[in-house]
Amino acid sequence: MSAAAPPHPTAHAGHLITQTHADVTRDVVGTLSPPTRGYVLLLLGAVSLFLLGIVTFLVLVKDGLGHAGYQPPIFWSVYITTFVFWVGIGHAGTLISAILFLFRSPWRTAVYRSTEAMTVFAVMTAGLFPIIHIGRQWIFYWLLPYPNSRFLWPNFKSPLIWDVFAIATYLTVSTTFLVFGLVPDVAAVRDKASGWRKTIYQAVSVGWKGTDNQWRHYSRAYLYLAALATPLVLSVHSVVSWDFAVSIVPGWHGTIFAPYFVAGAIYSGIGMVITLIIPLRRALRIEHMITADYHFDNLGKLTLLTGSILFYAYGMEYFVAWYSGNIFEQTTFYRRAFGPYWWAGWTMIICNAFVSQLLWFRKVRTNLTSLFVISIFINIGMWFERFVIIVSSLSNDYIPWAWDQLNPTWADWGILAGSFGWFGMWFLLFAKNFPIVAIQEIKEMIPMPRKRGGHH
Amino acid sequence: MAQGLLASFVHVDAAADAIRALRARGVRGLVVYSAAPNHEIEEALEHRVSPVRLITLIGGLTGCAAGFGMTLWMSHDWPTLVGGKPIGSIPPYVVIAFELTILLGALSTVAAVALFSIVMGRRGVPYDPRFSDDRIGVFVPAAPDQAKQVEHLLRSAGAEEVRHA
Numbered sequence: 122m123s124a125a126a127p128p129h130p131t132a133h134a135g136h137l138i139t140q141t142h143a144d145v146t147r148d149v150v151g152t153l154s155p156p157t158r159g160y161v162l163l164l165l166g167a168v169s170l171f172l173l174g175i176v177t178f179l180v181l182v183k184d185g186l187g188h189a190g191y192q193p194p195i196f197w198s199v200y201i202t203t204f205v206f207w208v209g210i211g212h213a214g215t216l217i218s219a220i221l222f223l224f225r226s227p228w229r230t231a232v233y234r235s236t237e238a239m240t241v242f243a244v245m246t247a248g249l250f251p252i253i254h255i256g257r258q259w260i261f262y263w264l265l266p267y268p269n270s271r272f273l274w275p276n277f278k279s280p281l282i283w284d285v286f287a288i289a290t291y292l293t294v295s296t297t298f299l300v301f302g303l304v305p306d307v308a309a310v311r312d313k314a315s316g317w318r319k320t321i322y323q324a325v326s327v328g329w330k331g332t333d334n335q336w337r338h339y340s341r342a343y344l345y346l347a348a349l350a351t352p353l354v355l356s357v358h359s360v361v362s363w364d365f366a367v368s369i370v371p372g373w374h375g376t377i378f379a380p381y382f383v384a385g386a387i388y389s390g391i392g393m394v395i396t397l398i399i400p401l402r403r404a405l406r407i408e409h410m411i412t413a414d415y416h417f418d419n420l421g422k423l424t425l426l427t428g429s430i431l432f433y434a435y436g437m438e439y440f441v442a443w444y445s446g447n448i449f450e451q452t453t454f455y456r457r458a459f460g461p462y463w464w465a466g467w468t469m470i471i472c473n474a475f476v477s478q479l480l481w482f483r484k485v486r487t488n489l490t491s492l493f494v495i496s497i498f499i500n501i502g503m504w505f506e507r508f509v510i511i512v513s514s515l516s517n518d519y520i521p522w523a524w525d526q527l528n529p530t531w532a533d534w535g536i537l538a539g540s541f542g543w544f545g546m547w548f549l550l551f552a553k554n555f556p557i558v559a560i561q562e563i564k565e566m567i568p569m570p571r572k573r574g575g576h577h
Numbered sequence: 578m579a580q581g582l583l584a585s586f587v588h589v590d591a592a593a594d595a596i597r598a599l600r601a602r603g604v605r606g607l608v609v610y611s612a613a614p615n616h617e618i619e620e621a622l623e624h625r626v627s628p629v630r631l632i633t634l635i636g637g638l639t640g641c642a643a644g645f646g647m648t649l650w651m652s653h654d655w656p657t658l659v660g661g662k663p664i665g666s667i668p669p670y671v672v673i674a675f676e677l678t679i680l681l682g683a684l685s686t687v688a689a690v691a692l693f694s695i696v697m698g699r700r701g702v703p704y705d706p707r708f709s710d711d712r713i714g715v716f717v718p719a720a721p722d723q724a725k726q727v728e729h730l731l732r733s734a735g736a737e738e739v740r741h742a
Contacts, residue, residue, distance in 0.1 A: 342686045
């Protein structure tokens with residue numbers, strides 16, 4: 122290439138450049154070494170929580186949803202809250218793996234695999250909740266368009282059916298994207314492994330050898346997958362938001378909902394990414410690949426951006442409620458701050474709108490302790506955001522006589538804990554058995570040695 | 578196993594030099610291995626753009642048509658008035674059509690890669706595990722009488738190792 126050519130966009134500020142290709146393979150394959158005691162304990166903890174969820178679920182199947190505390194006027198509560206929470210978590214993964222890929226953002230490379238895995242497992246977790254919530258779980262397939270004995274088709278004008286398609290598509294496409302990206306890396310691991318692990322990696326790498334022809338098709342396909350996943354990620358949480366916004370419940374019926382939900386989803390997802398990656402990089406000894414002053418600084422900036430959009434959306438919701446002159450809307454928002462769910466309303470505002478503003482300071486963004494604490498606030502705040510939107514809005518029915526509160530029960534907490542266990546179990550198993558850092562993309566960033574010196 | 582020579586390179590520019598020299602001599606059917614896609618190698622090989630994009634387009638359009646087709650047909654198959662909207666109401670069906678566009682577009686893209694690079698890919702070409710680590714591999718198909726000449730060319734371009742396969 123001529124000397125006038127612009128520098129390669131991924132050759133950023135010396136990050137990772139000092140490593141060689143062999144170092145990358147060695148370090149990432151090193152993460153797949155036999156598990157430590159800490160890892161085993163974490164995995165056991167996750168499996169225990171999952172089993173708790175299973176037991177709770179079996180009781181629900183046997184006795185029904187009465188245990189979940191559903192009563193008029195509140196028939197959507199913790200399960201739908203947690204469904205939206207987990208779908209939202211997934212969004213950061215696709216943003217980092219697909220959208221930032223299209224933007225050629227170099228810092229995504231070291232973190233995108235873990236975030237993409239998080240996406241798949243979060244959506245897998247989310248997908249369980251509508252099924253748990255419908256009560257008669259064994260007939261969940263009635264939501265799908267199949268020729269049935271009643272000669273009925275689903276109502277495609279219902280946002281709940283849009284959601285079935287959106288979530289199913291999101292789960293399929295994000296899983297495809299993850300597996301597709303894994304193939305060359307699994308091939309690299311295959312070539313270093315031995316024994317039964319080699320046999321397994323051999324099967325998973327589907328004959329990948331990294332030939333010029335394979336890369337030619339692969340690189341193009343990856344670009345198109347990223348281009349398809351980008352509108353998908355923006356659409357999925359928009360569709361989830363329409364589950365609410367298309368109805369006329371005060372507190373739900375807002376045109377701001379789609380962008381508000383998408384920003385919230387990315388915000389919550391990055392919070393979870395930070396919570397997961399800070400301990401993970403230490404446990405897998407890859408601190409030099411995911412660094413505080415580069416990767417976490419950028420994650421912090423993204424959190425600040427989406428947190429500020431949320432701040433604006435919260436303010437705008439209150440403004441629109443006041444400006445609408447609609448007494449139902451005004452009452453709902455007054456009660457969010459000063460009604461029986463004031464504690465949830467303020468938890469959401471403090472954790473999401475205010476805590477994220479600390480990230481204006483670079484020192485906060487690059488200090489992993491402060492970042493970890495903020496990420497915990499984000500996780501809590503975003504769960505409460507959905508709780509406030511769903512439960513507090515439903516608690517104010519149109520006639521004050523019908524107003525009531527719902528307090529989450531043991532069945533709600535059991536399933537919530539089980540979902541964290543289920544998610545954690547998959548994530549931990551993935552991190553120990555598959556390359557959690559994208560070998561091939563990091564190698565693409567590192568210039569190969571040249572006989573004549575210099576860069577291409 | 579295909580007959581020829583398998584060379585291993587440490588330096589990317591040396592591998593690209595070898596590829597250009599071999600292509601200038603009319604050698605075709607080269608297989609180049611690398612741990613990551615590399616523009617210098619791609620330029621030396623002068624590949625055409627992958628046809629995957631066409632399959633992506635066909636998949637996406639099929640999904641879009643299937644989305645509108647399914648929703649409209651099912652609505653008219655059992656006409657039910659919902660919310661005073663027309664029986665076949667396009668705006669809500671855009672969501673379903675969009676999701677199916679993405680779904681079939683993505684699945685057909687992956688299927689196309691599997692088809693072009695695995696199913697239709699060349700088999701029986703020698704490989705070395707170092708190629709997924711930090712070496713570039715170049716396989717040159719060559720009859721025994723040309724082997725010596727090709728080996729000389731590869732070594733003078735800077736090959737670290739040349740193996741007869």
